[in-house]
Amino acid sequence: MPILSPSDAxxxxxxxxxxxxxxxxxxxxxxxxxxxxxxxxxxxxELAELSGQVTVEEHNFLLEKDLAEGYGIDRVPxxxxxxxxxxxxxxxxxxxxxxxxxxLDAIQIVSAGDSGLQDSSRAMLAGLESPLVLQVxxxxx
Amino acid sequence: MAVESGNVTAFIVExxxxxxxxxxxxxxxxxxxxxxxxxxxxxxRPEEDFVRTAVGASSTS
Numbered sequence: 001m002p003i004l005s006p007s008d009a010x011x012x013x014x015x016x017x018x019x020x021x022x023x024x025x026x027x028x029x030x031x032x033x034x035x036x037x038x039x040x041x042x043x044x045x046e047l048a049e050l051s052g053q054v055t056v057e058e059h060n061f062l063l064e065k066d067l068a069e070g071y072g073i074d075r076v077p078x079x080x081x082x083x084x085x086x087x088x089x090x091x092x093x094x095x096x097x098x099x100x101x102x103x104l105d106a107i108q109i110v111s112a113g114d115s116g117l118q119d120s121s122r123a124m125l126a127g128l129e130s131p132l133v134l135q136v137x138x139x140x141x
Numbered sequence: 142m143a144v145e146s147g148n149v150t151a152f153i154v155e156x157x158x159x160x161x162x163x164x165x166x167x168x169x170x171x172x173x174x175x176x177x178x179x180x181x182x183x184x185x186r187p188e189e190d191f192v193r194t195a196v197g198a199s200s201t202s
Contacts, residue, residue, distance in 0.1 A: 036158060072150060075159065087143045093155025102153055115144040121192040125145040132149045132199040134142065135175040137156040137168045 003039065003096075004046050015104055016051035019111040023054050026080040028061040028068050036094040040077040043095060047103075054107060079103070083110035097140030142192065148199075 004012065025044055029037040044056045061068055061076045071080045072090065079091040081103070087110060095103040109115060115122070143149040156163050156171055166175050174182040174191075180198035182191060 072152075088147075088150035089143050090150070090152045091155075092152055093158040095155075099153065099155055106153075109144055113144065115142065117142070117145060117192070118188060121142075121188055122145050124192050124196045125142055125149065128146045128148045128196055128199060130148060130199050131177070132142075132146070132195060133177050134149065134151045134195060135162075135166070135178070136151065136153050137163070137166070137171050137173045137175075138153060139156050139171050 002046055003043050009046070009050060012047065012104065013050040016054065016107065019051060019053040019108065021053065021084055021111045021113070023107050023111045024080075024082045025054065025056045025107075026071060026082055027056055027058050028064075028071075028073050028076050028078045029058060030061045030076050034076050037077045039096075040079075040094045043100070044079070053111060081106045081110050083113060085113070094140075099138055099140055102138070142195070 002009070025048070027041065027044055029041060031037070041058070048054045048056045059067055068074070073080065075092060077094060079095065080086065081089045081091070089106050089110060091099065091103055091106070093099070143151040154162060156168055162168070166173070166181070170183070172185055174195070176182065176195050176198040180194070182194055186194070
């Protein structure tokens with residue numbers, strides 16, 4: 001039973017139709033003690049079916065700790081959204097509801113390599129000289 | 142923001158799945174953004190305001 005309804009799938013397909021560059025969803029999961037890992041895998045699988053530019057790269061969090069650490073990931077399920085470059089965009093937890101829309105946005109931004117921010121914001125960020133870690137807490141509804 | 146600067150990493154955290162992080166950062170409403178684990182930005186803010194606050198926080202931490 002798919003998670004995305006046929007109408008949602010059609011909308012997602014349309015949103016992702018013009019992706020200029022490939023995007024990898026580097027997905028860390030584990031089989032035990034992770035209620036949302038399996039449904040996350042399913043959502044990502046359905047998503048990748050809807051665009052030739054989106055691929056899912058699945059990794060076992062417990063067996064590939066070093067790789068996870070390299071992506072700054074310390075829990076599951078989690079997804080690194082990686083384009084030609086890794087810009088450091090991560091999703092922790094199942095991307096359902098509102099977070100699914102955010103994931104689609106992230107895929108579009110990473111694919112285009114363009115933040116869509118105002119020039120003034122770009123200028124402030126261009127001057128950033130030290131690491132900035134943002135943790136944005138959201139809920140699915 | 143992460144696309145604009147190699148110094149920025151952005152984690153979008155599904156709050157209901159991680160009660161430990163919710164407790165640690167005292168998240169009582171969403172969206173809430175923690176900057177370098179220290180400065181908090183509550184709610185959805187205008188872009189310029191958000192970017193200025195976040196960038197400003199990085200230089201003081």
